[in-house]
Amino acid sequence: MDPAFRATANQSPPLVGHNVVTSDLALTEAITRHGTPDMVEDLTLLGREAGTAEAREHGLLANRHEPRLTPYDRFGERIDEVEFHPSWHWLMERAVGHGLAAAPWESEQPHPHLRRAAGFFAWGQTEPGHGCPVSMTYAAVPALRADDAIAKEWTPLLASRRYDPGVRARSDKVGALAGMGMTEKQGGSDVRANVTQARPTAEDGWYTLHGHKWFTSAPMNDMFLVLAQTAGGVTCFVVPRVLADGTRNQLDVVRLKDKLGNRSNASSELEFDGTLAQRLGDEGRGVRTIIEMVAATRLDCVLGSAALMRRSLAEASWHVSHRSAFGGRLVDKPLMQNVIADLAVESEAATALAMRLAAAVDQPDVAHEAALRRIALPLAKFWVCKRTPFMVAEALECLGGNGYVEDSGLPLLFRESPLNSIWEGSGNVNALDVLRALSREPEVLDAWINEVGAARGGDVRLDAAIDDTLALLGDVGSLEVSARRLAGQMAACLQGSLLVRHGPADVADAFCSSRLGTAYNGTFGTLSGGDLRAIVDRTTPVV
Structure with missing residues (x-):
């Protein structure tokens, strides 16, 4: 065949090599308007990395190679672990490293939430799925402040800029991620119709959960905020993935959802059967x-x-x-x-x-x-x-x-x-x-x-x-x-x-x-x- 026919003609080159932050005038003008010009400079490295061919490739690979659920280990023990492609971890490591999780809540810099929002907006253009655990980690902190003691235990890890995946106790980690479980199959947005029950234990503030959650994204996260019914009504709880003594909490991943949209994130269905949970806020004040x-x-x-x-x-x-x-x-x-x-x-x-x-x-x-x-x-x-x-x-x-x-x-x-x-x-x-x-x-x-x-x-x-x-x-x-x-x-x-x-x-x-x-x-x-x-x-x- 004539080489001329083999040559790529009139095809647009891939959009790589641009700075996602500085090439977006609407973004940089808004940052300067509500923040400072220095903030644009601070986000330049993030913008440059977001526009690389490497970031584009990792975004494609994370969605091409879907997460896999392993309910049991080879000995028949329940582990409920989800395995992600290395590209997922590449994206997560940079998102957390750039301070897009809960870092603003512990920042002493001016306009930390604006800076984080601009970074989340720019970095989110690499791949949308990994933004879910990043977002939930950011959002968990203001809810945790309903209990000062719980907030002090979790916030430093959630605000860390070090991505530390793996099922380990909080004391063994340098960074943590948060998730959320609100909706149930019979209620959806009507969370007051939830049927998951929380039963008090002998330890003050701790309960066991019995029920299900219809949608819980990122089930490998380190802790989850969930709603359940108590004698006082719908109540909020913190569910650790691993207990303080290092044992795994009873948290069964029934399946990963076959959903529309990104394929990189693991959206799951959970069952609770004696799952230990710590009450956050008063009974009946969960919403x-x-x-x-x-x-x-x-x-x-x-x-x-x-x-x-x-x-x-x-x-x-x-x-x-x-x-x-x-x-x-x-x-x-x-x-x-x-x-x-x-x-x-x-x-x-x-x-x-x-x-x-x-x-x-x-x-x-x-x-x-x-x-x-x-x-x-x-x-x-x-x-x-x-x-x-x-x-x-x-x-x-x-x-x-x-x-x-x-x-x-x-x-x-x-x-x-x-x-x-x-x-x-x-x-x-x-x-x-x-x-x-x-x-x-x-x-x-x-x-x-x-x-x-x-x-x-x-x-x-x-x-x-x-x-x-x-x-x-x-x-x-x-x-x-x-x-x-x-x-x-x-x-x-x-x-x-x-x-x-x-x-x-x-x-x-x-x-x-x-x-x-x-x-x-x-x-x-x-x-x-x-x-x-x-x-x-x-x-x-x-x-």
Whole structure:
């Protein structure tokens, strides 16, 4: 065959060799806005490593070689161990090493949660599955603070930057990971319907658990926060994987779930039959105790979905910048510019909102920030996570048939894209949580009004959208049936306010003209007016 036919022609090179942090202007501008320029410098090494060919390969391998459950050892003893591919451990070691687990809770640096959120967003673009145990480890710490003694035992290990896998006692480890088990097969999000029973033992504060958990991710983690029924009602417990004397706790992994999305993480079904657990907080206060963990993992749902958006956008914009068709590069075609620019607007809006929420975590004692976090977390969780599957699908289409093959990375992103709308409460659960917050905590509406109101006068379409949303809030009789519409409008107004105040004029104009006060049908590539090429150039990675 003629060698010319063997040569690769008109194929986009793989997107490697770029810095995932510094090549993302939406991210670096948000970091500088809410933090400091030094924070960008601090994250440069992480960004450089995330953009390497090595990281890309490990992400593919971790999903190609799925975790394997070994219930028994060769002597017939129950061990319930899950074996992961070395690429999983490579990803985990770096995620923990870069301080993306619980390190912010022990940090004395300024803006530790913003720094961690930016790193989680950037590193999450390597591979989404390993973000689950990292996220749960981060989120466990505020819940553990319900008991000072328990928090002092576990927090230093969870906040460690040393990845230390293996089934060993806490005293023998230099780092630990946390998991969570809330839902059961009969209840799902309705955790008050849980049937797992907790029976007190002779040792104060310790119980035995009897029941099941329908979804528990990362069953090799060192400890789990779970909910179970006591005489006083639903209660939160700490379940160690290994007891203080070095013996394994009775924790049976029934199976690993055959699930949609990533294949790297081991999502499991657990059975408890005499499993020892330490009570965290008072009996009957389990939901209130674990709610801080839920809030933190909801933030990570927003960050994770925004990371999927950004990775898919980067792949699409990179491809069209290197691929030619119909007599020229795809990026020079007006309609393709419209699609990429529209995807870029969606991604920048999600990034801006995610970083704003992370900045609020760093200011828990500021009334406005605490109230904004309370209302904006379920809003962002609802809206950003709902938008992600549509955006990833459109980005995949930009690559055509090349995007439909696994090696491109887009099929994994597409399968993963619905996850965060389900995890930590479905769309309905979060929309109703918005109504709950509005009805019980009047300060949260004031926080939303003040936040979006900071952009008043900056764009007439945003002003009108804010007024329309306030009118919808006034229709008390239809609030529940309109909860999704309300959540979407409130979230979009928050995004619009951030872009009008802080984003490039072209991006803010494109967002307000297409997302606010129109009959927008969700189809990308329908922007009108503005410098679309400037938006495309702003978002395309540079190697």
